[in-house]
Amino acid sequence: MKRLQKLRKSIAEKALDALLISQPENLRYLSGFTGSGWLLISGRNAILVLDFLYVEQAKGESPGFEIMQIKQDLHEWLPGLVSDLGCHKSGFEANLISHDAYQKLAEAIRSKQVNLELVPTTGIAERLRSIKEPEELVFITKAVELADAAFEQSKGMIRPGVTEKEAAWHIEKTLREKGSEGVPFEVIVASGPNSALPHARPTDKTIRSGEPVIIDMGARVGGYCSDLSRTLFLGRPDKTFQKVYDTVLKAQAIAIEGTKSEMTASEADQLARRVIEQAGYGDAFGHGLGHGVGLAVHEYPKLGPRSSDSLADGMVFTAEPGIYLAGQGGVRIEDMVVLENGKARVLTKADRDLSV
């Protein structure tokens, strides 16, 4: 319930008397409920508002929370419920509620003449989630260790003659048989020119010698995710590729070494970006340095050149610079770090050897 207390403090600071939560990871973080539904939090009440499908599940997962079963759409129950609680100024997650749902809500409030002001908010629960509690770090560390172990165990599968899909499925099986709760995202195995696609999905292409292969994989333990990328080269890389690899490795090392808890997320990004720009590959690093990881595999903070997020002790995020040369291939090296005592401690232990 400490998390609810913190949330109530944030609600009060924004001069709201209630907040409607619908983002699934926010629901889980605040109530333990892992299904989909709504959580309405006021100074006194914390009510899970759920469809029939989820009521029994919530009773088990969220002791201490009121549960209300509804059949109707949001606009049919929210105005009445909020005002029954004596609240007149309620926040909602404006990046989650669709334009359509909001219009219906506003219309219902008008037509029923309910004394209720809806205030758009973003990121209230997400910001709480970005600072990890020790118990959360235990799960994250387990998820990192599981991905590390699965990578080491399945690395031998990345060899000429195997297709990307076969290799990816082998990695996923390894992750799950080691206890990962599903996989937080589809395993990527991208070889040769495919490795130049940062979001490549595994294809039927056969992995050949003389090619780079990017592996991007993660595990989930206790709901918490990990995220790991490595680039392998089958055979001896040529000079250009070796330079690209060394540049990415150096960019990552400098970013991790230099990232401090008092920085902004864009400053951290800049540490890696400068190294890659100086090597002449600035245009080929088309994504940000990294992203927060927790109950969601992409969460606060966002580390990129345009990010306005700030870093702080307790945050867990990836450091994953990359260089992608269209038609040729790419390199990405991704570790997870936690900010502690002002600096970044690397959680990932998986080997960084390029050649296999």
Add this chain to the structure above:
Amino acid sequence: MKRLQKLRKSIAEKALDALLISQPENLRYLSGFTGSGWLLISGRNAILVLDFLYVEQAKGESPGFEIMQIKQDLHEWLPGLVSDLGCHKSGFEANLISHDAYQKLAEAIRSKQVNLELVPTTGIAERLRSIKEPEELVFITKAVELADAAFEQSKGMIRPGVTEKEAAWHIEKTLREKGSEGVPFEVIVASGPNSALPHARPTDKTIRSGEPVIIDMGARVGGYCSDLSRTLFLGRPDKTFQKVYDTVLKAQAIAIEGTKSEMTASEADQLARRVIEQAGYGDAFGHGLGHGVGLAVHEYPKLGPRSSDSLADGMVFTAEPGIYLAGQGGVRIEDMVVLENGKARVLTKADRDLSV
């Protein structure tokens, strides 16, 4: 490009001169692109607007489409792009665009004094998708056959002493090793009292004899999904459970037999609901009769008591009545059907035997 033509017809009928598509399955349906991004369609243009991450992928997947790479948020590029195309009244998917994104768009249009009216729309592409083309039905049929075969092959795993999670993982492995592109949703294996939770997730609970077990599983082939539920009973069911099972089976048979292409979706739902109500279990059938299945596992039409959708030839959907008795157990039997020549043809072939 026939799909684009149909979409352009819908756009014109709504007196719009452009439509912004962001829903991932709509993107795939219209352009072949399987990543995330935006598709802006006007009378003349069809432009995929993408982050760097997806540009190379789209070039391969969507020949014939213009591709525009952007770094900015929606509100920073949309107003300019739409007016550059000479469009002044553009629809957007109001159930997909968040309240926050819409506000930023509206503000950008105001502050830049762009001559552009944004019109909220819902379900334009989804309605096109609900009527399946013969090529789509080929993939759906393959996905159904794959799930049927995986069910038959892994049914033997549903036996006393195995945990729900072990059984679900075995089923998922079977699906994927038979060629399913991932799984469209997490396999459900829910035993004993857990089977009374319609959206149960597999737990570490051991399956025991004398228990009902609900299995809900699906495959994906060529992007298209299937969805299959069966209820097994380990041993000999008691009279009550047998009655519940027979009621669900009868409700499903009557619904499938009676569903006609000219009905509304709520009338089809009513066919099954009446049988269950007459048996005295009306309150225990807390979800709708079914849902459309295609590129998404849940899509148009929605078959439920409150649905306003209409049925038509070419639609593919599930018929999945259920009865859930809290603390005791549940039954759900789910087949997929296609509406052809005015009536429902059952696609699912998996065995319906209760006892194992």
